[in-house]
Amino acid sequence: xxxxxxxxxxxxxxxxxxxxxxxxxxxxxxxxxxxxxxxxxxxxxxxxxxxxxxxxxxxxxxxxxxxxxxxxxxxxxxxxxxxxxxxxxxxxxxxxxxxxxxxxxxxxxxxxxxxxxxxxxxxxxxxxxxxxxxxxxxxxxxxxxxxxxxxxxxxxxxxxxxxxxxxxxxxxxxxxxxxxxxxxxxxxxxxxxxxxxxxxxxxxxxxxxxxxxxxxxxxxxxxxxxxxxxxxxxxxxxxxxxxxxxxxxxxxxxxxxxxxxxxxxxxxxxxxxxxxxxxxxxxxxxxxxxxxxxxxxxxxxxxxxxxxxxxxxxxxxxxxxxxxxxxxxxxxxxxxxxxxxxxxxxxxxxxxxx
Ligand SMILES: *Cc1c(COP(=O)(O)O)cnc(C)c1O
Numbered sequence: 001x002x003x004x005x006x007x008x009x010x011x012x013x014x015x016x017x018x019x020x021x022x023x024x025x026x027x028x029x030x031x032x033x034x035x036x037x038x039x040x041x042x043x044x045x046x047x048x049x050x051x052x053x054x055x056x057x058x059x060x061x062x063x064x065x066x067x068x069x070x071x072x073x074x075x076x077x078x079x080x081x082x083x084x085x086x087x088x089x090x091x092x093x094x095x096x097x098x099x100x101x102x103x104x105x106x107x108x109x110x111x112x113x114x115x116x117x118x119x120x121x122x123x124x125x126x127x128x129x130x131x132x133x134x135x136x137x138x139x140x141x142x143x144x145x146x147x148x149x150x151x152x153x154x155x156x157x158x159x160x161x162x163x164x165x166x167x168x169x170x171x172x173x174x175x176x177x178x179x180x181x182x183x184x185x186x187x188x189x190x191x192x193x194x195x196x197x198x199x200x201x202x203x204x205x206x207x208x209x210x211x212x213x214x215x216x217x218x219x220x221x222x223x224x225x226x227x228x229x230x231x232x233x234x235x236x237x238x239x240x241x242x243x244x245x246x247x248x249x250x251x252x253x254x255x256x257x258x259x260x261x262x263x264x265x266x267x268x269x270x271x272x273x274x275x276x277x278x279x280x281x282x283x284x285x286x287x288x289x290x291x292x293x294x295x296x297x298x299x300x301x302x303x304x305x306x307x308x309x310x311x312x313x314x315x316x317x318x319x320x321x322x323x324x325x326x327x328x329x330x331x332x333x334x335x336x337x338x339x340x341x342x343x344x345x346x347x348x349x350x351x352x353x354x
Contacts (some may be wrong), residue, residue, distance in 0.1 A: 008120060015114045018317050027337050030315040032153075032182075032292050034211035034267075035333040038249065039259035045252035049245060058247055060239040065247055068254040069219060079194060079221055081230040082250075084241045086181060086205035086218025087111060090147075092233045093201060094119050097145045097175040104147040105134050107155060107324060109179065112147050121145075128155070132286055132294070136163035140170040149179040151187050154319065154329040156288025161188045168197045175226065177201045182290035184209035184264045185271070191221040198223035208291055209264050210253050215246045267291050267332050274330070274338045281342075281349060292331045294324075299352045302326040308348045314341055 001010065018031035037043070062082045070077045083089050090111060094102065098121035104112045106125040116123040126138045132155045139146050146167060151158040168176045168190070176199055178190045183204070191202045202221040207213035220230060234241055242250075253260070271293065275285045278295050285295040296302060302325050306318035309328075317329040330341065 009118075012117055013114065015111050019315060021315070025313050026310075027314045027333065027340055029292075029331040029333055029337065029341060030317040030329075031213070032208055032290070032329075032331045033213045034208060034263065034291070035337060036211050036263045036266075038211045038253065039256035041256050041259075042249055042252040045248050046245065049248050054244060056244075057240050058242055058244045060235075062242055062247060065242075065250045065254070068251055072254055072257065073191060073221060075191070075194065075221060076224075078224045079227060081220040081222070081227045081234075082242055083218045083220070083230075083234070084238075084246075085207065085216040086179070086203050086220075088241065089201075089203050089218055089220045089230065090177070090179065091115050091118070092230050093147070093175065093177050093203070094121055094145070096229050096233060097177075097201075100144050100174060102145040102147060103139065103142050105149075105152065107132065107152075107321070108147075109149050109153050109181075128157075133157045134159055136167055139167045142171055143174055144171075145175055145177070146171055147177040147179065149181065150190070151182045151185070151288070151290040153182065153290065154292065154317065154324070154327075155286050155294050156182075156290040156292060157286065158187045158289035161190060161193075164190050165193060165197075168193065168200050172197075172199060175199050175201050177203060179203045181205050181208055182292075184260070185291045186268050186289040194221060194223055198225055201226050206250060206253060210260055211263070212249060212253065215249050217242065217246050217250050270335050270338055271332045273335070274332060274342070277338075277342050278345070281346060292329050294327050294329050296326040296328070297349065299349060302328050305345070305348060309341070309344055312344045312348075314344055316341075 065082060066077045066080045069080050094115035098119055102116050102121050102123040106127045129135050134152055134157060136159060180189055180202055183189050194200055204219050206217040275293055278285050283295045283297045285293050302318055306316055306328055309316055
């Protein structure tokens with residue numbers, strides 16, 4: 001740290017991203033990326049892109065991509081905001097709507113508390129229920145910015161839409177953010193409620209179900225008012241927040257909706273297969289509507305399993321937080337990758353004495 005850093009940033013604890021090894025020798029099941037490539041038509045679209053045009057700025061209104069997304073979801077262009085990954089939207093949400101403080105689950109996406117700290121927002125972390133699910137009653141009439149990942153991470157728990165609606169309805173004077181990074185793997189989206197509730201901000205990403213984590217593309221669906229607030233912050237920080245290549249990829253991705261639906265189905269079926277196999281080995285596996293499983297085994301502690309798998313070139317995500325330190329979050333890869341994980345896990349467990 002230099003002596004020039006503003007005092008209020010000095011104690012900031014930054015978010016720790018999952019490991020991204022440079023060599024290709026790992027089966028990567030640690031950051032919830034897709035094991036599948038983007039659709040062939042998306043790859044083609046990039047080939048057709050005129051690199052010479054990179055000398056020009058991208059379109060700050062992103063009107064083409066906005067139009068395609070609005071059409072896909074049956075909303076208006078004015079209800080869509082596009083950003084460089086969805087983390088940017090979450091950051092803006094805390095920056096713009098956190099004046100009364102924020103509330104979110106204790107076990108959830110680690111970035112929420114970082115954004116709250118970054119913007120000097122007081123926040124409350126509500127414990128999950130015993131079974132690691134979110135109790136919607138904890139978020140009623142809070143008069144604060146409410147942030148819920150649905151499905152939640154790293155647990156995979158999905159709350160039904162009626163519970164989400166109760167939360168939105170009971171906090172009319174504050175924004176309720178529903179982070180739907182994993183909604184395409186069997187969740188139920190809240191976006192159809194934007195016409196009914198002007199305080200609802202739905203946040204989505206192309207990083208997981210759209211196989212494009214490296215391109216950095218996220219979007220929000222919300223009332224016209226909330227979208228214009230986000231646009232105001234964008235035009236006050238980085239008007240060209242999406243580059244030309246990513247915009248092209250995004251457009252082709254929306255056009256290839258069927259391909260992605262297909263891949264999501266495949267992930268969901270491999271998820272259920274992996275869950276059954278892990279349970280047969282004695283794991284406790286939380287029910288998940290995301291592209292990962294959260295699992296623990298009483299014969300081996302979470303960190304040891306993570307390290308043993310890593311030694312066998314399989315990366316999963318381990319968190320050190322006391323309440324979940326015996327779990328690992330395992331991203332769903334291809335069936336072949338999961339079979340390798342299961343085989344390695346079986347072998348590791350054999351070496352453990354009770
Ligand atoms: C991955 C993830 C995001 C962020 O994704 P981006 O790559 O920034 O779009 C947001 N929320 C949750 C819960 C996530 O797991």
